[in-house]
Structure formats: structure tokens, C-alpha cells
Amino acid sequence: MFGYYLDLALRSLRRNKVLTTLMVMALALGIGATITTLTVLRLLSGDPLPQKSAQLFYPQVDPYPADQPFSRSGKRLPFAMSYVDVMNLLHARKAKRQVAVALSQVKVTPDAQAGKPFYADGVMATADFFPMFDVPFRYGAGWTAAEDDGRAQVAVIAGYLNDRLFGGANSVGRMIHIEGHDFRIIGVLKHWAPQPRFYALHLGGHNYGKGEGVYLPLLAARADGIAPSMMMSYAPGSSLQHLETSPAIWLGMWVELPDASAVSAYRLFLANYARQQVALGRFQKSRTAMPSLMEWLRSEHVVPDDARLQAGLAFGFLLICVVNTVGLLLAKCLRRAREIGVRRVLGASRGAIFAQFMVEAAIVGLAGGVLGLVFAVLGLWGIRHQPAQYASLAHLDFPMFLFTFVVALAASLVAGLLPAWRACAVAPAPQLKAS
């Protein structure tokens, strides 16, 4: 039966090429726009560390004075911490792993022959950074907590920087000249660039991108006077030279908590810490928060509004295209009232007529899906050539490829419902009488 419907549907589609083309085009444009924007949205709102994100948490405390809160509403907690608080929490060692992170733009000076100095995105962090975030190494490894405390002048560099400076060779043990100081390379990363760059939110720089070039131990880098990219003071007397004692926030802190009991224990610890600081007179408010990684990304609205607006617009557009397809399918099927009458009289049931028209709609949908895929690939190609920082990530992956056809079929079947229902409601007798 299905083969027969297919044959009928193809005949019918061939009979009216202009109308068919219009339907397929409309559907394809709607699908192309939707898939393009959804692909971008999915890339931007994805989980940057799927295997680990549920165990990572971002503690927040509030050192701001009560009469000059961090946010206008007074509700949001500061997005970073002061050095004193980070070190207090770090040294308490109440989590399985804990890390302090700051970003920095660092000047890298290659050997005299290798070219001019340039700036690289840098991370200043403590030792747990690498095991905590599952950072993959090509050569060597990260530094240890002992090297942290010993202010060891060591560095981990990204694969792309290793390619640029050492032609991709194993550079472990060689020196790299950063901000006027020599650091010994102890590790080279494989490609590592979580999207969004969750650990760097609000610490300066972009939320998406190719990942950092240089990773330095926080204390050693600070001892060399390397400054963070972001710094906000919450009281008078901040200075870049004495950041460690300044009333300024410039560090992010992450903790790894493997299970629910560890999470609640840490929440309690953090709350106690804040109360203790209030008692000491360092804080005026004892509010704390500890969002999980994905909660943190959501609460900070990492996904650009433009991407959401585009997706919303594309859905509106798809809706218009579907309504349009309904209209055109309806036009086609009502024009064939006579054919339907004949088939009904010859014994076709209403269900059979309905099925026939749904098959026709599905074919339009599939054709729309294939063409829509072409439009989506074109659209993504267009996005990759846009100036947005996430642009280069816009590629169609296999799930979105499948999803295209799901959307196309769903859209066309929804569009086919009304026409098919109208068709099977055609009374056979008047149609035959007219001829």
C-alpha cells in the first residue's frame, strides 16, 4: 500500500512542479534557518566538561560593604574572590580538590631568531587545575602542590603554542621567556579548549575561544609581578603591586566534590567561614553561594542574547514556513477533489486517503529536509565567517544532522494534517455528479 501511495504522491508532486518547488523551498528555508541557529545555540550552551561538571562547584562569598554592594540590586554575590579568602579556603582543604584561577595576558619572548615578542592568553592557577579539569597532556605533566608553595618557575603550554615556538617537538625541559622571566616547561597540552571557557568567566577575556596558551603557578607568577586581567576593588586602598593584601577581588575558585554529602558538608563549611569572617570584622555580610558548574553558567547568562534571539527568530520563521506549506498543500489537495472522489467510489477508505496525503506531505518534508540541510551548511559557513568570538565553532554535527530530518518530517507532517483531513472529508458523490 505504501508503495502505491508513494507512487501517487510522486505523480501528484510532479504534476504541479511550481507549487511543489514553492513548498519544498519554503520548508527548506525555515528548516535551514532553524538548524543553523540551533546548532550555534547548542554549541554555546553545551556542557564544557560533561564527564566532570556535576562534581565541580564555584564557591562565592561577599566581602563588599553593606552600603556599597557588589550589584545594584544587592542580590548578586561577587563573581570572584579576594586573595585572602581564596587562600583561607584553599588551605582548609575541605574539598577533594580545590583550585584558584586568575587570567592574565602575558608577553612571550621567543628566541632571537624565532620572531618578535607577542602576547598570549595565560592562566595563573594552583596545582589541582590539571587533574580537576581533566586537562589532557601531550608531553609531561602539570606541577605539584609542593611546586606551588615553592614558587617553582615552571610552565605548561598549549599545543598550539608549542607548535609555534618549538615546531611541535617535545619541549619539556626547555625554557620559555614570559614577562621577562624564564620558566621551565614541564608540560605540553593536547588540544584543550572547553566551550564556554567556564573557569574564566568574568576573570577577563572571552567566554569562548581557542583556549589559553600558557599556564603558570599562581604564586610564582605573582612573585614575578604578573598581573591578573581583571581586578575589582571593594574598598579604598587597592593596588596592583600589593594585590595579595588589597581589598580587591580577582580570583576564581573551584572545588571538586564527588557526592551529595561532600557538597552539603562544603556548603556548611563555606557558611561557617563567612560567619567567622563577619565575626572577625572582615565581612559585613555572611551570604554565600556555591553553584555547580552548569548552574554557574546559566546564572551568569553566558550564552549571548544575540544567539537566543536568532534562534527565536528562526522558530518564528519556521512557523511562517509551516503555515505557508499548509496553505499550499491545502490548495493542491482541494484541487484534486475529483481524483479523491473517484478513489473513494472505487473503494478507498477515508484512512487510505488520509495516509496517501500524509505520505505526500512526508515526501515534501524529506525534500525540504535535504535542501534545508544544504541551507544549514551554507548558514553555518556564513556564521563561521562572522566576527563573533564563537563563530569558528559553528559546525554541523551528527545529532544535528539527524535532527534536521526530524524537524523536517515533523514540520511537514504537521503541515499535512489539515489538508489530509480535508481531503478525506471530501464526499465522493458530488464530485462524480459534477463530471
Added chain:
Amino acid sequence: MQIRPILASLRKHRIPATLIVLEIALACAVLCNAVFMIGQRLADIHWPNAIDEQGISVVTVNGTDAKLAASDIPRDLAALRGIAGVTAVAAATSMPLDQNPALSSFTTTPDGNTTVNTSVYFIGSGGEQALGLRLLEGRFFNADEYADSGFKDFASTGHVMLITQSDARRLWPGQSALGKTLYTNEQAWTVVGVVADVLAQDPKMSGPGGRYSSAFFPLRPDGAMGDYVLRSAPQDRVRVLREALQVLGRLESDGVVQGATYAGMRDAYFADTRSMAWMLLLVCMVMLAVTAFGIVGLTSFWVGQRRRQIGIRRAVGATRGHILQYFQTENFLLGTAGVALGMVLAFGINLYLMQRYEMARMPWYYLPVSAVALWVLGQLAVLGPALRASNVPPVVATRSV
């Protein structure tokens, strides 16, 4: 033209009529909001900025030894002044739209509060001329003030500042700002001049309140100054920039030297805004085309279905013009219903966007404009089928179809 028979006929063909109305309504709703977004983005791109945008080039030098700045900066400035076509040159800490915001909040009392973050610019001697600041009230800095002002803990150690007109109005409404004092973190400066509005370092981040909130402080040569601002005639700027890059590349061999014309910096800042506007425009056009095709498709089917009716009308004396008019009126009625529904939808979407994305309220005139656009679109779309209908010969009436 009689409207009642049209309405009667529309009642008989409820589904196609409803579909056309729905299509127009959806198109109207999405179109209004999309056009409004385009308008807002174009307005963003054209935010005025009271510096000499066309004549300025900026060369950034990073990674040099801050301790040598006091001697290096005057040497560099002298060399840059030697470039043919350079009319003014100065060192500065940052530029409007350079996306590297140094923000401070200023208040009119020592213990006051404010929610506006002001972009802070420290300029070296001659900075006003190099930037092309426009003085509205008071005076620029004098040589003593430049020589006495340093940079400590992100604030000026001097005693004077320039503010923008917007800030002067915001901070002291109805009064002159000259001679008044502004405070931050228990430090105080006297306002000696008011300049025309200069954009913030990252106005998209600063929000409407901070867009034109800028403060200027004098600064003697200091390591915090990474920008050299060169002013020339617009036609010279590319050559001036090229030569400045060469000069500084030679003098500051340790540093990382980069440069751009200010026009280029502005383009770069608004690049993604511009591309979003283009994308919206593209979607609008395709959407209009799809809607038009939908109307054409449905109407032509409809005309086909009513050949007999048309034939009868022609046989009893209707002219071609009458038939043409009939379909056009019909489309106009459908279009009106669609636009009416679409306006309600458009406002609904706008309200949602206002809550969700802090979008502004859509001005009322978007609605009549988009209504007219969709009417015109509908009339154009119906023209073909209607002409075909008007060509139906009366004899069709006498044939059984």
C-alpha cells in the same frame, strides 16, 4: 465596490482565508520585531562620539619596562611628531571602544553612592588636541597639571578632571559643573572643564547610563600609558599609522607594537552588531518572499476554484476591472485582518523580549509602517492570480466545468 459579497464568499472558504490571515499575522509580528531590532542595532553602530574619529590612529605598545616610561614616552612622542602629516600626538591609557574598560564610580559627595560606572581616561600632555576633544565649558589642563599628576592605585594623584556633558547634566542638573568636586574612594578632584560626549571604553557593557559617562585626568609620562594617539588629516591616516608602526617598532624593540586607525577600531567594535543586523535583514527579506509566495499559491488555487463563479459574473456584465478589483479588495480585507492580529502578536513578542532581554519598547510607528508594507506585499502577490482571474472569459459560465 461591494464588500458584502466578498465577505460572504470568504465565509464559505474559511480555511484558506484563515491561513492567509494567519500567514500575514505571523509575518507582521516577526517583521515588526525584526525591523525594530535592526533599527536598534543601526542606532548602536551610529552612536556619536565627540573625538576626531576620522583623523585619529592609535598605536598600542605593550610589554615595555614601566620603569623607563618617563624617558621612553617623551622620546617616542618626539619621534612620532616627526612623521609628516601628524598634527598632534599624545600618550593615553585607553581609548573609547577599546574594550579594555577601566571603570570607576564618581559621586558628588565623599560618601555618596552611584550605580553608574564611568570610563576613566588618563591622557598625556596634548591629549585634548590629539583626541580632538570638544570643550563646551571651562578649560583644558595646563602644563603644571600635567607635570604634577601621577597614577597610583588606579587613580590620579592630581587634583583636576574633565567630564562629559552627559555626566555634568546627570551629576548637577540645572547647574554648571565647573569648579565642583567629584569623589571616589575618599579622593577628590575638581572639574575644570566639560567636554562633548565621548563614548565609554565598552559601551555595550556599560549600559545606557554609562555609555557617555567618561572622565579625563592629566598624567605625566607613566608606564600605565599604552596608547599613542596620532592625529592627522583623514587622507593621511593610513600612511601615518604605517610610519608610526615602523618608528615605534624600532624604538620599542622589546614591546609588542600594534596599531589601527580609529575608524578601524570602531568598525571592529561594532562588527558583530553589524553582522547581526545583516542577518536580521536577510531573514526579513526571505520571510517576506515566503509569505508572498504563500499568498500567490493560495490565491491562484482559489481563483482556479472560482473560475465558474467569475465566468458567471463576467457573463452578467462585470468588467475585467471589476474582477480585478474584487480580488484586490478581498486580499485587502484579509491583509487588514492579518495585520490587526499581527500587531497584537507583535506587541506581545515585544513585551516578552523587553522582560527577557531588556529590550526597549517598540515605538508605535513600526506598526503602521509594517502594516503598509504587508498590504503592499499582499496586493503585489495577488496581482498575478487576480489578472488571471480577470482574463476568464464569460463563456466559462456556460460550460460545465
